[in-house]
Amino acid sequence: MTTTSTTPPVRAAVAPPRATPARKGSAILSRHPRLRLGLLLSAPLVWLGLVYIVALVALLITAFWSVDSFTGEISQTWTLDNIIEVVTGSLYQTVTLRTVGVALAVTVIDIVIALPVAFFMAKVASPRMQRILVIAVLTPLWASYLVKAYAWRSVLSQDGILNWLVTPLGGSTPGYGLPAVIITLSYLWLPYVILPIYAGLDRVPDSLLEASGDLGGKTWSTLRLIVLPIIWPAIIAGSIFAFSLSLGDYITVNIVGGANQMLGNLVYTNVGAANNLPLAAAIALIPIVIIFGYLALVRRTGALDNL
Template sequence: MTVDTASPGQRIPVPPHRDTLARRGSISLSRHPRLRLTLMLSAPLLWLGLIYIVALAALLITALWTVDSFTGTITRSWTLDNIITVVTGSLYQTVTVRTVGVALLVTLIDILVALPIAFFMAKVASPRWQRILVIAVLMPLWASYLVKAYAWRSVLSQNGIFEWLVAPFGGETPGYGLPATVITLAYLWLPYVILPVYAGLERVPDSLLEASGDLGGKTWATLRLVVLPMIWPAIIAGSIFSFSLSLGDYITVNIVGGANQMLGNLVYTNVGAANNLPLAAAIALIPIVIIFGYLAVVRRTGALENL
């Protein structure tokens, strides 16, 4: 029989069966790493399942209900009317095309801006400057989302900073609308694209770049044939962030988008002012289907397997 020490000078006897069970459990876990991994991941996986899978199931079920036109209460009768309305309605088709177009444009801009920044951070800057630049990329994430959105509203307004900068060259501010929405969203999600690309570039050995140069490879050929294939999974990871976040955004559109609407605005309107939760749930299924389709296409390229 073993003993536990409760405090200095005091020894409490431990029952033999408790010591035996603990020893057997420890031996079993050490011999079965998969069992140890399963027990370790069971709690977070259960939580993720409740948050995402159950929430998606509830969303789908809600989309199959209706709202009584007289009382405004939800009628729990199964029907596909909301989904048919969303799929066939010209308004929803127009807004869906606009939303996907904005999300794709934001993603493309972020990738084009993130690549040179991440390359300089990973391959050109000294270790000290790398740390400084990483902090500089992360600093915008410390500020409030609304503060950044309203700051861009001020920058892009009439007589704002942007107009003051481009006026000497004959330019003018885009004002409020889709261009302002794209600019603001591209700024908001840029750190989420820079960081994965930076991590991917850090894994590219410098010896490969040197070997390409020794074999006569020019800069653009090296970037296109050596670097780009190796960081493609990182680019895909960053694009998933910017695309999905832009697809569901509605606050920025309200602040700088003018009269334009995106799918998130339609969901917000039907949840709040219209008080039509089933229709809002049906509209919310559109970006979910789009992002699942995007992930399926990306998965076929094999990029997700290398993340």
């Protein structure tokens, strides 16, 4: 009987992977998650800085220039004339008050409408109905801004469908003017208010509402003491959208506002017809200062801490 001895096969030694620059960079990024996050955000932050911050700085600089009355060319000599005119002029004070009043009215109307709609979507509707309602809220955003504005112009006109419906009841439509502007802007910005409030209500635990009911809490007490403090940051977020978008709007005012003007209309007039870019830049600083003041006020209340 012969025995054969078997020797294990000799395996060829595998060379370690070559340390290429790409592999070294990948290893560094895998060990430093903050560096990964910084590189990921660098491109959008640079783009934001170029498009937004640089544009604001250029706007601020342009407001201190002037227009030569003879040639119509922009003179880059520094002056405070535009700022003084905007701050002290009665026209600009009146238009600023009108613009802020319209923006506040639109914001309040949208919040009042959005709260019950968002509450029904988040806490009452079934999951299937929630999806349908979210699509219904988003659907107006797919339509053209001008189409919606002109549609409201047709509805609110003296021979529109709304006037045809309310005339037999002794009523009348507002026609063109500030009420029409407020109605149209409220419709345009309503989805931007509903969605943040809906997201805030969706995060409210149902157990809190059930516990309040078990302890004898009434509906309004539960909403005021439990739900409202939780969704307050969401309400503030929605109000920022409605307020800021209304401050800068000028197209709706041109379509349904009649002879009334807002700050956006004055900016458009000075850029186009008057060809006075420095004065337009000075006027444009008014809504920017207002919205930054509003954000600072909201931030001091702590309403944005949980957004």
